[in-house]
Amino acid sequence: MRLRQSLLLMISSMVVTLLLVACGGEQTVPASSLRTVVATSVPPTATSAPPAATPVPPIETPRPTATPEPSATTTATPFEDYATYRPLMDEVVFLGPLYTTSATEVPVAALEHAGTMLSIMLRHRPDVVETLQAAGALTAVFGRSQSVCDLPYFSDLKGTRTCQEPGGLGGVPGRPATACSEKNVLKQPDDPFGRGTRTDGENVCAHELAHTIMNVGLTDEERLAIRKRYEAALQEGLWMGDFALENADEFFAEMSQTYFCANPEVSAFLHTHGINCAEELQAYDPSTFSLIDGIYREFADLR
Ligand SMILES: [Zn+2]
Numbered sequence: 001m002r003l004r005q006s007l008l009l010m011i012s013s014m015v016v017t018l019l020l021v022a023c024g025g026e027q028t029v030p031a032s033s034l035r036t037v038v039a040t041s042v043p044p045t046a047t048s049a050p051p052a053a054t055p056v057p058p059i060e061t062p063r064p065t066a067t068p069e070p071s072a073t074t075t076a077t078p079f080e081d082y083a084t085y086r087p088l089m090d091e092v093v094f095l096g097p098l099y100t101t102s103a104t105e106v107p108v109a110a111l112e113h114a115g116t117m118l119s120i121m122l123r124h125r126p127d128v129v130e131t132l133q134a135a136g137a138l139t140a141v142f143g144r145s146q147s148v149c150d151l152p153y154f155s156d157l158k159g160t161r162t163c164q165e166p167g168g169l170g171g172v173p174g175r176p177a178t179a180c181s182e183k184n185v186l187k188q189p190d191d192p193f194g195r196g197t198r199t200d201g202e203n204v205c206a207h208e209l210a211h212t213i214m215n216v217g218l219t220d221e222e223r224l225a226i227r228k229r230y231e232a233a234l235q236e237g238l239w240m241g242d243f244a245l246e247n248a249d250e251f252f253a254e255m256s257q258t259y260f261c262a263n264p265e266v267s268a269f270l271h272t273h274g275i276n277c278a279e280e281l282q283a284y285d286p287s288t289f290s291l292i293d294g295i296y297r298e299f300a301d302l303r
Contacts, residue, residue: 087152101139115139142168171215172212178209215249227248230248260300
């Protein structure tokens with residue numbers, strides 16, 4: 001088993017090396033070469049108006065503790081096999097299963113962290129990665145002085161309240177872009193969600209990525225199982241007062257956050273139970289734990 005893993009790792013690193021060489025030796029693709037890649041591999045810009053993305057209500061609550069950084073995991077996929085549904089922005093990294101992109105004002109570290117996060121969440125679901133890539137999914141990080149609607153993928157929403165969402169937006173079919181904020185991804189001190197600085201802080205990027213995973217990457221059967229489990233949890237009187245009960249989509253996003261230690265450690269506004277990490281989820285709601293664990297297949301700490 002170990003030998004097989006080592007061989008896979010070797011093959012994987014060889015592919016990564018080839019990929020990096022092809023991109024000029026950097027995981028961050030310079031805008032010039034990016035445009036070349038995009039121009040040759042991206043289908044025409046989507047013309048039909050995509051459905052509205054799933055907004056996340058702002059959550060104001062103080063929160064603590066240091067957060068370990070996720071370890072970098074690079075999933076290699078040839079550029080020519082994966083084209084986004086729309087042209088990428090000026091900065092792009094391919095660290096993880098999908099492109100992560102932003103305007104030049106965003107530190108590249110934010111793109112790398114967001115890419116790594118998704119890579120960890122999906123490390124046992126190459127099938128989901130394949131589906132997301134086939135849909136042209138991507139992750140976009142908006143900068144400190146930007147709003148979600150400054151990302152080209154959401155620019156049609158300008159003037160609506162959606163643009164005020166401080167944490168980001170999840171992707172849906174037709175608009176398979178996840179929006180994450182630089183402040184949250186990099187745990188900056190003024191992140192309104194207090195990630196890494198407050199006990200009730202949370203990783204909202206993981207929440208938005210979970211929306212995209214559910215709506216774009218999972219199978220119909222898995223989506224049905226999530227909806228059934230949401231209805232059952234309501235009937236069982238679990239998670240009362242928690243944002244998780246908003247609807248099945250938010251249930252999955254919140255339970256994904258909880259599974260990955262990305263929710264508040266303490267009872268907080270819209271997070272009434274202070275349940276965080278897979279063990280606590282299993283103890284409080286074993287049926288939901290089984291569902292979420294069956295989807296992701298291995299716990300990780302993404303707080
Ligand atoms: Zn949400």
